[in-house]
Amino acid sequence: MALEIIVKPAVRKLAMERMQILIQNAISNARIDPELSQRQALLARRISTRHKIRMPYELRMNFCKKCKSFIAPGVNSRIRLGRASVKSIRISCYLCGHTYRKIISQ
DSSP states (O other): OOOOOOOOHHHHHHHHHHHHHHHHHHHHHTTTOHHHHHHHHHHHHHHHHHTTOOOOHHHHTTBOTTTOOBOOTTTSEEEEEOOSSSOEEEEEETTTOOEEEEEOOO
16 A cells, blocks of 8 residues: 655645745846755755655756756856747756757747
């Protein structure tokens, strides 16, 4: 018999709110104190894994897909619009150098 942990709705809501607050603070602190912003993003990620809650897309897109570190737009990442036939946004991480695309639906 597998042990399943059921996340109560109140705990889930509180964890979501804390993750959003931590990511917002990490984005605002990225220029002033990069180490603090990395720590806040790490805490948000840890909350999501501890409570087995999937992080919303808006929060997930602030993490590099390769090195999993927090990337603030314009601070430690470069964002460009793709000029190919498929409309996309290219995001380059300054920490690991990885570039990935997000397809823009028409």
